[in-house]
Amino acid sequence: MTPTRPLRRLLVANRGEIAVRIMKTAKTMGIETVAVFSDADAEALHVRSADLAHRLGPAPARESYLDVDKILEAARATGADAIHPGYGFLSENADFADAVADAGLIFVGPPASAIRAMGSKAAAKALMEEAGVPLVPGWHGADASEAVLAREAERIGFPVLIKASAGGGGKGMKVVERAEDLAETLLSARREAQAAFGDDRVLIEKYLTRPRHVEVQVFADSHGETVHLFERDCSLQRRHQKVIEEAPAPGITPERRAAMGKAAIDAARAVGYVGAGTVEFITQGDDFFFMEMNTRLQVEHPVTEAITGLDLVEWQIRVARGEPLPLTQDEILLVGHAVEARLYAEDPARDFLPQTGRLTRLAFPEGVRVDTGVEEGDEISRHYDPMIAKLIAHGPTRAEALARLAVALRATELDGPATNLGFLERLVGHPGVVGDTHDTGFIAREADALLAEPPADERLWNAAALVRLAREEAEAKRAPADPFSPFATAGAWGLNVAARRVVTLDDGTAPRTLTFETDRSGTRLVTAGGAMPVACRLAADRATITLGDARFAVTFAEDGDRLTLASPLGRARFREIDPRAGTASTHHHADRLVAPMPGSVVQVLVEAGASVTAGTPLVVVEAMKMEHVVRAPHDGIVEKVEVAVGDVVAEGFELAVMAAEA
Incomplete structure (x- = not known):
């Protein structure tokens, strides 16, 4: 055509x-x-x-x-x-x-008129209300002053949800549990909305306690045809941002699918929509409520492509240049199940704070689709979203898709800044996710289990030590100053006795020393229970490890004294400790308040000499479209404020100092 x-x-x-x-x-x-x-x-x-x-x-x-x-x-x-x-x-x-x-x-993309109609969450909800689409109780009016929002919050009852009117992705979205927290949270939500979308308007609605987030992909052309491409479940979220998405939504009956699909198509037609869009619903029990329409392609569109076999970007381009939709509603088929995981440079143990740094190792396995904008050696910048990649697995059933994704996550090789890789592995394997009993609050409720790093497998300690020793030998053999020197053999040796070598490693919990002996018969790991023959064969960034009768492969990445291993036994990160270095004496001042991440100072709320109570906001740092509020750790006096609005600070930079607690 x-x-x-x-x-x-x-x-x-x-x-x-x-x-x-x-x-x-x-x-x-x-x-x-x-x-x-x-x-x-x-x-x-x-x-x-x-x-x-x-x-x-x-x-x-x-x-x-x-x-x-x-x-x-x-x-x-x-x-x-x-x-x-x-x-x-x-x-x-x-x-x-x-x-x-x-x-x-x-x-x-869609016409500007459709973007305007759906771009404001408040206006969109009013439009849907006129069309008879069920809405979550809330306030979507033009007057969004603090007084009005406080009144409406009391009317619908706490907890309530503040949302940016002009955008999505969790930016400007805040849960308020108590009336006394509304004013401060509202200010923070407005700042985030302004930074992310250039518009600080917000709306407020009832915060449902056990909801699911289900969205419908719609497509419309300029010839009057509109279709839906089934639904996605995006309930697994942290900080109101999606982590795992899947299609189709589990547990959706054909009747519910048809009803939601019709509602989504009606919403698109109501604004004269053209192109790809997503109508988002929140569900609880048998009810579903319109939340918003995203007038763009979604981050999670690959799971829809996987179950339909279609390229949504190709459809976008064809529709944009005036062609009709390639398929009718009856011709769009749903095959199998797909699950997507978002891999971020962030620290789950620190409330998923974004991280920056160079990706010293990055390799993905075969068998899954990987969408990424970075390669090994690239830098994760503080200026933009910290996403590293999306991994998408497809299978004939939900169970098989989840299993394939779990295998792919375990096989992903990654080193550099802290990431959510281990967290994702635990999440997709959690019984609540596998059994489909989760909702949007699942990650927060299961945080203890999901954030707890399992101890490194005993065999990985041994493997890490063997890799370190093998690397040292390889380096020493590479260019000896005198190739005829007996020291150019690069190995430990002794006269008529086995050579002994010691490696001390720390996994962040406790250091451990491993001892090895080498003679003409080979190398052995010496323990209190005896000695076990061991070996390590290197090949670039991979090694084959032999521990007694067991043999397995690992991949590794080195960064100074740090060594990261990935293997079928799991993933572990170690730091080699030089026993000759001794221990450094450091003084930690509990009241030295530092930047939790690299970013820009967007607000300084106190001056030196101010008297504050525990929890009082002192400084607000913004990075990667997120705000982090640094608060007073206890009642006391602010001795110093070291920053001003607009300052760019590194992680750990001193922001303020409080007088020691009496």
């Missing part, structure tokens, strides 16, 4: 894995691609994946990826016919959609 509008070169106004994903599809369609980038992304994977690239400006998003004029200039400079916004950034910005159209370019 001949396209109604030519599309030969596509500019992707985004970064990371979604930009890479869009470019891959565009190239299969014979469309050239253009990447845009900030200074922080000059060598990023999405830039390397494009046919052409154009610099936007400095690292902050407002000076690069959120600058409409710069993106349009990039399109003109590179001769692009169309712009795909991806998700996040300007993807749901109606003014941007208008600007693209006014420039004579194709916007690969």
Whole structure:
């Protein structure tokens, strides 16, 4: 079928894995691609994946990826016919959609009128209310002053949920348990909403206690046809951000699927929708309520592609250039089950704080789909979302899809900043997830079990020590100063006795010393119970370990004195301790308040000399579109404030000092 509008070169106004994903599809369609980038992304994977690239400006998003004029200039400079916004950034910005159209370019997304209608959560809920779609009790009116929201919160009853009117993804979303916490939480939600979407408006609704989050993928063309591509369950969330998504939603009856699909199509038709969109519902018991419509492609779209066998980006491009939908509703088939896990650079043990740093090791297994915007050696920046990759497993049943995802997570090799990889492994294997008894509050309720790092397998301690010794020998043999010297043999040796070598390792809980003896017959691990023959054969970043009669393979990554192992026995991280270094004496001041992550200071709430009570907010640090409030650890006096609004701080930077507690 001949396209109604030519599309030969596509500019992707985004970064990371979604930009890479869009470019891959565009190239299969014979469309050239253009990447845009900030200074922080000059060598990023999405830039390397494009046919052409154009610099936007400095690292902050407002000076690069959120600058409409710069993106349009990039399109003109590179001769692009169309712009795909991806998700996040300007993807749901109606003014941007208008600007693209006014420039004579194709916007690969819905019309600006539909974005405006659904872009405001409050306006969208009012529209759905008129259409008879059930809504969660709340306040979605134009007057969202603190006084009005306080009144409405009392009316519907605590706990309540504050949500940003102009966006999603958990940004600006806060749960308020008590009336006395509303004012402070409201301010924080408004700041996050402003930072993420350029709009600080919020709404408030009843916080359901055991809900499920189910969303329906819809697609519409410019010829009046609208279809749904079934539903996804996104109930496994932390901080209101999705972690695991699956399709179809487990436990959904054919009748419920039909009802939700019809409601989603009605919602799309009500605003004259064109393109890919997602209508989100919250369910509890037999009821479902409209939450919002995302007027863009979703992060979790791969699970829908897996169960339908379709390429949603291809559909977006075809619809954008005027073609009808490739299939009718009856022709769209649902096959099997798919599950997606989002791999982030974040520390689950510290409330999932985003992390930064270089990915010194990154390798994914075969057998699953991996969408990523980074490669080994790339840097996770403080400026943007810390997602590393999405792993998507598909199988004939839910149980098989979950099992395949679990195997893939265990086989993923990753070292660098802290990540949620181990957390994901425990999550997909948890009986509550496998048994489908979870809801949106599941992760918070099961935090103790999900966050607890299991102790490293005993055999991994031995393997780590053997890898260290083998690496030392390999390094020593590589370039001896005198190849004829007896010391060039690189091994420990002794006259008529077995050579003894000792390795001391620490896994973060307690150090352990392992002793090895080597003679002509081989190497043995010496323990209180005797000696066991051991061996280690290296091959690049992999090793074959022999412990007595057992043999297994490990992959490893080294970073200074740190060694990370991955194997069928599990994953473990060790630090080698030099026994000659002694112990450093450090003084820890309990009242030295430091930045929990790299970021920017967005608010300083106290001055030196202020008297505060325990829990009083002192400084607010923002990074990766998240805010973290540093609070007073106890009643006392603020001795010093070391930062001002706008300061960029590293993790551990001193923000303020409080007088010691009496």
